Amino acid sequence: MYFTSLQSREGKMQIHGNHYREHIEISEQMLKEMVKKVKVTPTQGRLLFFREHEIEALLVYVHEVFSHLNQLIEQTKFSSGYGDFILVAEDFRFGLCIERTEYYYELSIWGCKRRD
Known part of the structure; x- marks a missing residue:
């Protein structure tokens, strides 16, 4: 369910670098900057991460x-390029995700109030 919803999400920001390591570094920096700007979130969420076959x-x-x-x-x-960074609310009304694609990474954020 999570991945189907993420695929259909609009307004994703593409993150480009000259090579995969730069994709990761830029993504980490953007993630850290977004976290600083988030003002209100749900109390709990699901952090999805990849293991060998699950x-x-x-x-x-x-x-x-x-x-x-x-x-x-x-x-x-995530810092070694192994998986995506996905943090979503149980009801999917909040999310902060960086997904890997073949040529770049994509950042999605929704359902939170940000500091200006």
Whole structure:
């Protein structure tokens, strides 16, 4: 369900770099900047991350994800290009996602209030 909804989401921002490592670095920086600007989120959400042959969907406190973002980027192996970064509310009314595509990454954010 999550991936079907993510595919149909409009307003994604493309993240381009000269090579895959640069895609990752720019994506991490954009993710960190977005987290700083988010003012209101749901209390809990699902952090999806990839394992060998399955996808885990941990129930987490969103503020804890934001507080420990650097460690989670490493733990989920997003920083090595292994998987996407997907944080969504159970009801899918909130999301902060960076998805890998063949040639670039895509950033989606919805359902949160941002600081100006």
